[in-house]
Amino acid sequence: MIAFLRLLSRNRLALAGGIVMLCVVLLALIAPLLPLADPDVTNTAHRFKTPFTEGALLGTDHLGRDLLARLLWGTRLSLMVGFAAAMIAATIGAAIGIIAGYFGGRTDNLIMRGVDMLMAFPYILLALAIVAALGPGLFNALIAVATVNIPFFARNIRGVTVGIAHREFVDAARLSGMSDARIILTEILPNVVPVIVIAMSTTIGWMILETAGLSFLGLGSQPPQADLGSMLGEARSALITNPYTSVVPGVMILIIVMAINLLGDGVRDALDPRLKSGALSRPMAATLVNRTGPVPEPKGNGLLEVQDLETQFHVKNRVYKAIDGVSLHVKPGECLGIIGESGSGKSVTALSVMGLVASPPGVITGGAVRYDGTDLIGAPYKHLREMRGKNVAYIFQDPLATLHPLYKVGDQLIEAIRSHYSISSAEGRKKAIDLLRAVRIPNPEKRISDYPHEMSGGMRQRVGIAMALANDPDIIIADEPTTALDVTVQAQILALLDDLRKTRGLAIVFITHDFGVVAQLCDRVAVMYAGRIVEEGPTKAILDAPMHPYTARLMACVPELGEGKRRLEAIPGLPPVVDNLPTGCAFAERCHKSQTACRGSDIALVFDTGRAVRCLFPDNPNAEAAQ
């Protein structure tokens, strides 16, 4: 709640709207306590007194009634009717929407077609018809305005409910023995309330306006009772001679509706989870760089060399050290595996290379990324953009998320090629077909005009690989490219990547959590834990004789096919959170070998004949000698 108010107050316009609204509501509330003239007493002797005359601050109307008193009492009435109509419309509309969305099928069809019919009438006509049937009067006008707005709520809420009703927690509630009514009340409703509030905050101003409209036509409040609409209606005949009688209620309506709408927009922005998560703040084109320390000297290791890279996420006052001093290198034709659990920093490492970490909140705070010797950190965006795809290309986990759903895969491929080379679209098409053939998509001439959803997961990932290959990069960074795929498809994709590396001399950085995949594809492997590399070396050596206890125990956790039913090794505890890392070894907490020295000070990554380990008491210390 406090967070909500803070978010709301950050929006200046909403804050202004809120303050104005608060004043208006306060004035309306205390109207009976103020020393006002009786709003309904006529005094024809004093008709059409201009504003600021003695005894009538805002003047009097055609019957000599005090306009200030009528305005405040009228505002009170209009606000009450508006809020009441909004509450009624929201309650009934939400109920209809939830029922239609939850039960679905025929119930949904029947209800929503009824709502559609209601919506098909012009709203004012419908309101007029309702008032005509029920007779004029403020209460009937309220019913009419509420009825007219029910469809809006019903449709909105139904949409949201359909999404929630298919969530797993609703199924779980059903299995807990809850009845439909209880599920609706305790599982669905709490998740829908924010949407109801948003919908209400944006429509309440509109409803006040509609009520005023009906009163203006003489169908709402009946004389002598004043509301803003009827005041306008009565002033109509004196519009030319005494314009202030119309201006006074008109300005009030303007103020109320403006204030409510500004406030409503603010409430919507503050409550909408998508906007809250920062959808409005677009990330920058390249990750923010704020290097304080010196830039490491080039060592000339491989084509891509990552040196002491530090990337952090700055969220409010917290600093998440996503990666802290990561060094890697990869040569042409070589495959480097990065293995680790979620949150270990393996993806952030990969994204930092081309400045693809979203900023804010991401900041690269140290180290260097050298492509063929030149540092890319802090390089101008134009240069980075030139290199993305052409020198270093990415393959991501979920090709359904990285391919645009509304464009044909061929067009997306051609676009990728043409963003680096100016070639005709016919040439582009030819090249795209070649690429699809290279990733072994059967019948590429036909598949090129498929949309992403028309392809299977494996085919889509092949398109993802084709797109990475489009501009003949030297390095491909593959971030869990087979995690979302079935095993039979995974085997095909891995074989394809291995093939491409051999035939094209590609350097591959392969990020995964699967030791089996690493063993089959990678020459070298780096194991990451809590943002740091804990062990690195040739794949076979590490898999045969892991030196870091984390590597050893992680490998023991993974069941291997062909060993039968058994109890698995588990690592107790959880990885540390990277905004509050312990001093010393981050794994000490979970390690069976940890000693006091492990928690003392920073532990360095020690290199020894092709292998490196960050541990004071490594396993298999003589692994080198033994080989």
Next chain:
Amino acid sequence: MTAALELTDLSKTFPVSRNLLGRTTASVKAVHPVSLEVSRGETLGIVGESGCGKSTLARMLVGLLEPTTGTIKIQGDALDTSDAAKFGKRIQYVFQDPISSLNPRKTIRQIMEAPLKQLHRMPRAQRNARIADIFTSVNLREEFLDRYPHEFSGGQAQRIAVARALAADAKILILDEPVSALDVSVQAQVLNLLADLKAQLGLTYLFISHDLAVVEAVSDRVAVLYFGSVVEIGEASDVFRAPRHPYTKLLADSAPVVGRKLAAPESWETELPDPLNPPQGCAFAARCPLASDLCRSTVPRLDENGGVLVACHHPLD
């Protein structure tokens, strides 16, 4: 002894399109008639790739989907397959994604109390004692009870989900990919916990997963599903070591294993059969190296072959 769970010809057909009168004009058979038996205290693993019907099967078993044909018997009693609430006390379900199976706006206590209140009508004092018991058995601290789901890691949330399933006091748990959303180090914790609970409480598991190694490590018997049908059932130790069905062999050969050379186990052109236009004979025939004309014309039956049940005209030795 009666089986803990017995399915007879259970199948599910989804209508895909209807004409104006609401009559089905096209449909997809998600699960072909399946008959299975799970004995008390057993873990039956079910493996298959995406779209093979394993989740549809699981949802029918707990009453979240009404089967098109067939019956479900639990300890000999037939279940009314049209009422989900009747299933709750007999059979429970653990979902794949632990976070989304917990209502984000309820505390863990409210979530845990639901089955005790709704299924068992327990008074408050008894509920608290029972929740404390269950939380101890899944290694969770009681102070977690007043927190909200988003405050937990995947492994903790999955343990809470298991705890909720236990609260219903059902003897059969359907575990639908219970560890696929978890990291390997946490995955092992949850799998071991499940094994301990099973031994302590005498539970029966149906363990669904796409991960062959995990299924093999936890199951007594394994059923392999392909395109909505069971193609092979056998002892867990045998199924992948000595597969009889060519599809099982393909699965076993595709799993990445340390020390095995990388090779694509089948040709590049293969794609799954189209569910809207299913093949006439064996669904695997188009991908199968041993396929004959018989395979392309006649659907093979699930028959006994060397200790396992195989649905294949040309089983491997």
